[in-house]
Amino acid sequence: MKDYKYVGKKSIRIDGKAKVMGAAKYTDDLEFGPNLLHIAVLSSPHAHAKILGIETSEAEKVPGVKAVISGKDFPQKFGLYLRDHAIFPNDKVRYVGEQVAAVIAKTKKIAQAAVKKIQVEYEVLPNIQNALDSIKPNATLIHPNLGNYEVVPWLYPQPGTNIGHVRKIRKGEIDKAFEEADFILEDQYHVPHVVHAPMENHIAVALFDYEDRLTMWNSTQSPHTQRNILASCLNIPHKDVRVIAPYVGGGFGGKAGISMEVIAAVAAMKVPGCPVKLAWSRKEEFENSSQRQELFAKVKMGVKNDGTIIALKHELFWDVGASAEYGSNVVNATGFSAIGPYNIPNVYIDSFAIYTNRPPCGAYRGFGYSEFHFGLESHIDRIAKKLNMDPIEFRKKNAIKEGDKVAYGVEMGPTGLRECIEKVAEKIEMGKEVISDDPDKIIAKGFACAWKAPAMPPNESSAAFIKFNEDGSINILVSGMELGQGYLTSMAKIAAEVLSIPLEKIRVEHPDTDRNPYEWQTVASHTTWSSGNAVKKAAIEAKGRIIETVSRALNYKKDTLYLEDEMVKCTVDSNFSLALKDFVINGIQMKDGTFRGGPILGTGIFMPEFTSAMVDPETGQGGHPNVHYTTGAGAVEIEIDKRTGRVRVLKMAEAFDAGKVLNPDLAKGQIIGGFMQGLGTALWEEVKFDENGKILNPNFTDYKIPTTLEVPDEMYPIFVEVAQPDGPFGVRGIGEHTMIPVMPAVGNAIANALGIRLTEVPFTPERILAALEKKGK
Amino acid sequence: MKKEIIFKLNDEMVSVTVDSDELLLDVLRDKFGLKSPKRSCGRGECGACSVLLNGKSVRSCIIFAVEVAGQEIITFEGLQKEGMTDLQKSFLEHNSFQCGFCTSGVTITATEFLQKNPKPTVKEIKEALAGNLCRCTGYSSIVDAIYDYTKKKGE
Numbered sequence: 057m058k059d060y061k062y063v064g065k066k067s068i069r070i071d072g073k074a075k076v077m078g079a080a081k082y083t084d085d086l087e088f089g090p091n092l093l094h095i096a097v098l099s100s101p102h103a104h105a106k107i108l109g110i111e112t113s114e115a116e117k118v119p120g121v122k123a124v125i126s127g128k129d130f131p132q133k134f135g136l137y138l139r140d141h142a143i144f145p146n147d148k149v150r151y152v153g154e155q156v157a158a159v160i161a162k163t164k165k166i167a168q169a170a171v172k173k174i175q176v177e178y179e180v181l182p183n184i185q186n187a188l189d190s191i192k193p194n195a196t197l198i199h200p201n202l203g204n205y206e207v208v209p210w211l212y213p214q215p216g217t218n219i220g221h222v223r224k225i226r227k228g229e230i231d232k233a234f235e236e237a238d239f240i241l242e243d244q245y246h247v248p249h250v251v252h253a254p255m256e257n258h259i260a261v262a263l264f265d266y267e268d269r270l271t272m273w274n275s276t277q278s279p280h281t282q283r284n285i286l287a288s289c290l291n292i293p294h295k296d297v298r299v300i301a302p303y304v305g306g307g308f309g310g311k312a313g314i315s316m317e318v319i320a321a322v323a324a325m326k327v328p329g330c331p332v333k334l335a336w337s338r339k340e341e342f343e344n345s346s347q348r349q350e351l352f353a354k355v356k357m358g359v360k361n362d363g364t365i366i367a368l369k370h371e372l373f374w375d376v377g378a379s380a381e382y383g384s385n386v387v388n389a390t391g392f393s394a395i396g397p398y399n400i401p402n403v404y405i406d407s408f409a410i411y412t413n414r415p416p417c418g419a420y421r422g423f424g425y426s427e428f429h430f431g432l433e434s435h436i437d438r439i440a441k442k443l444n445m446d447p448i449e450f451r452k453k454n455a456i457k458e459g460d461k462v463a464y465g466v467e468m469g470p471t472g473l474r475e476c477i478e479k480v481a482e483k484i485e486m487g488k489e490v491i492s493d494d495p496d497k498i499i500a501k502g503f504a505c506a507w508k509a510p511a512m513p514p515n516e517s518s519a520a521f522i523k524f525n526e527d528g529s530i531n532i533l534v535s536g537m538e539l540g541q542g543y544l545t546s547m548a549k550i551a552a553e554v555l556s557i558p559l560e561k562i563r564v565e566h567p568d569t570d571r572n573p574y575e576w577q578t579v580a581s582h583t584t585w586s587s588g589n590a591v592k593k594a595a596i597e598a599k600g601r602i603i604e605t606v607s608r609a610l611n612y613k614k615d616t617l618y619l620e621d622e623m624v625k626c627t628v629d630s631n632f633s634l635a636l637k638d639f640v641i642n643g644i645q646m647k648d649g650t651f652r653g654g655p656i657l658g659t660g661i662f663m664p665e666f667t668s669a670m671v672d673p674e675t676g677q678g679g680h681p682n683v684h685y686t687t688g689a690g691a692v693e694i695e696i697d698k699r700t701g702r703v704r705v706l707k708m709a710e711a712f713d714a715g716k717v718l719n720p721d722l723a724k725g726q727i728i729g730g731f732m733q734g735l736g737t738a739l740w741e742e743v744k745f746d747e748n749g750k751i752l753n754p755n756f757t758d759y760k761i762p763t764t765l766e767v768p769d770e771m772y773p774i775f776v777e778v779a780q781p782d783g784p785f786g787v788r789g790i791g792e793h794t795m796i797p798v799m800p801a802v803g804n805a806i807a808n809a810l811g812i813r814l815t816e817v818p819f820t821p822e823r824i825l826a827a828l829e830k831k832g833k
Numbered sequence: 834m835k836k837e838i839i840f841k842l843n844d845e846m847v848s849v850t851v852d853s854d855e856l857l858l859d860v861l862r863d864k865f866g867l868k869s870p871k872r873s874c875g876r877g878e879c880g881a882c883s884v885l886l887n888g889k890s891v892r893s894c895i896i897f898a899v900e901v902a903g904q905e906i907i908t909f910e911g912l913q914k915e916g917m918t919d920l921q922k923s924f925l926e927h928n929s930f931q932c933g934f935c936t937s938g939v940t941i942t943a944t945e946f947l948q949k950n951p952k953p954t955v956k957e958i959k960e961a962l963a964g965n966l967c968r969c970t971g972y973s974s975i976v977d978a979i980y981d982y983t984k985k986k987g988e
Contacts, residue, residue: 068925068926069925069928071933072925072928072930073917073925074933075930075933075936076917076921076922076924076925076929076930076933076936076940077913077917077921078868078869078909078910078913078936078937080933081868082871082934084862084868084871084872085868087866252968253968254932254934254968255871255873255879255881255932255934255935255966255967255968256871256873256932256934257872257873303932303933304932305871305873305932305933305934306931306932306934306968306969307932308968335872337875338873338874338875338876539931539932540930540931540932540933540969541931542931721928722928725928725931725969725970725971725974728970728971728973728974729931729968729969729970729971730971731971732971732972733968733971755874755876755878756874756876756878756879756966757876757878761966761968762971762972763962763963763964763966763972764958764959764960764962764963764965764972764975764976765959765960765963767959767971767972767973767976771971771973
């Protein structure tokens, strides 16, 4: 394998000093001067109610109030894939916490006081709190105008129902395969709503100035996508919408696309010349940003006695909440991929986006894959047990290989899945019994595989600019977001490797849609691959210009010139070297005093030109909806206290095929961070609603996320490197994947420990004790 | 009701007029421009707004500014007047942050803890930091950085 100087080597993060010294500025840390106004939002107390009237005159009279806005000012709808979300609803509210009106005032305190004076007359409607109720005939329609909404051509809303989209896969002959199966297992699994809980809540600042241009400073994963949605929704030319994205205090998918930022944007339009700030409280973050879809999954799998999986029927009923503007694509992506990382010839998948009167759901680290893997990987263990097969061997036997056909009929690319399975099984010592010294405690192990493809429109793209400075340092302009994953460092390393420039001489700029070139969004674990390809191309272009300049000025043949340690060198003249800093701006001086060259720039773009979302809607066949899959496996060793039902993870291991690891420490950080986030969803996290759709636990006392105390004593992040042919240096993404195996691995460990199968997460002590009691009877 | 308060802030005596219900967090951020304490949970649950009050780490989102009259406050900014501290260097080396939003609060808590317990075990570090939420790192790199710092310091 080629030895790289920067790629794959340990390094200090290029945003490290800014973060450990507190120099990193997040949106709320920016100063906007004495004209800054503040927004408070009136949210709906009802899950479903007609709006009969909104009376704002009392609120307008409060001293310090500049304006009050509602749906009569801004009746537009917005959305990423399906425009079903009102900026402010005029007809009815669809979830508790939905914005109904907003006050813009000199201080937040005044705005909050004035909001209480807005009178809204509602007629309460029956509300739907469960996706399975929502698809019953005669259920109240949450979006009666579903048929009139704008939608991308590859999603299929079902007007007259509460179904925002359905993705179907039909491959092989499913009925025949079930007839031929030696053993069939059928069951249902449930994964509730959870929240992203980034430490920084959503925040947006907007300025609509006197030349009618809209500038926003947002905590976002998607500056260009936000610009596009704002421009088209508010009818402002794209050139006049500018989104600046400072450091982000955690995203996890929750800051992908657009949500509350639209409120700040329209508020700014009401008070031209004054910046306006909208900062969600933690409660608002729970109620009105986005959540992870709830999933009711039906899994039916047929196998032969030799352990070959021959049939899978997987029905996914997703509660996407009151808006499917983004969540519809989670439903779509999982529909294409709900076979998991296995070679299954006969497949039937239905994946439904179902509206309920719950908060809108959208992207969440894993993009639906965590949820469906829970059922699928639980099922795999159960079937292996029935067949008297080692679950690891069962997985290896059926694991998808390069060239096998995935559910939509396209060939699987290179994959190190088997190696991942073997390495994790070895590290966690699957099959080796461990006995606790404490007779009340049982130690057991559980395993799960995982895969995920980036879920993207077929024409997503990335672009990059590289510009040299007088001292030979470079600035890289890109529009991916540093969410903590190490994006800036990864992009710097790619350029460093091509241009032979040390990381200390590279700055990667945060997005500003005016100055930085296009990036679709920082989602889907696709940015290192996609934006990385653009940066690599930009670096190659800059390198070409360097070599062209030197060749032209000094008469060396181009193919004899190369870059090393910030210098241009020559293969046939070992005495020649020219430092980049000597000419990358000012050029090379000739004998007659004239100069050759000029500022060195590089541009790069990347679009996966082989993808297509246009498939047969009845079978899912005929297109190429995904670019590639990243595969891997995870396992845990847990200890359960039989008296309390409490589960503690003692040891974990995860392995993923990253293609090529750019930053070893940062990649490990993705495994450990993703594992802990997954552990939260396995053991504690669940948004609790009352029967009227009100969240009962919108805070960190009642909604518990992992703390230091739950960190396993032993953690083993492992990487396998089977190169991604079209990835920069062979890279493919791993950021979301690390969460995916956790729920089923813990569930399988509990089953191995106690002989009880929990088909619902989180695995709370109450659930475990109840299952034990039931088993005892 | 407005009130003028005087207190020591990062080694300097300061005075400021505040509303009686104004939070210390808001006063530090909006009136002194000290942006290291972060707004997050608003209920003292996550630790992102931590500052030192007379050397003890407290949650500035649940303390009224008037309560600190005559007291001493040190923020994250005040810890690094001499440049990057050895603890911060250890955080940098161990990548003990991802998004970085919790970092100042974690550093404040760790600073207080290490003054009381300069040679902690890993378990003691985990217990001391259990009130600082981080959604990105999974904590192990934070615990490693603190433990490694104490080991190096002990050498």
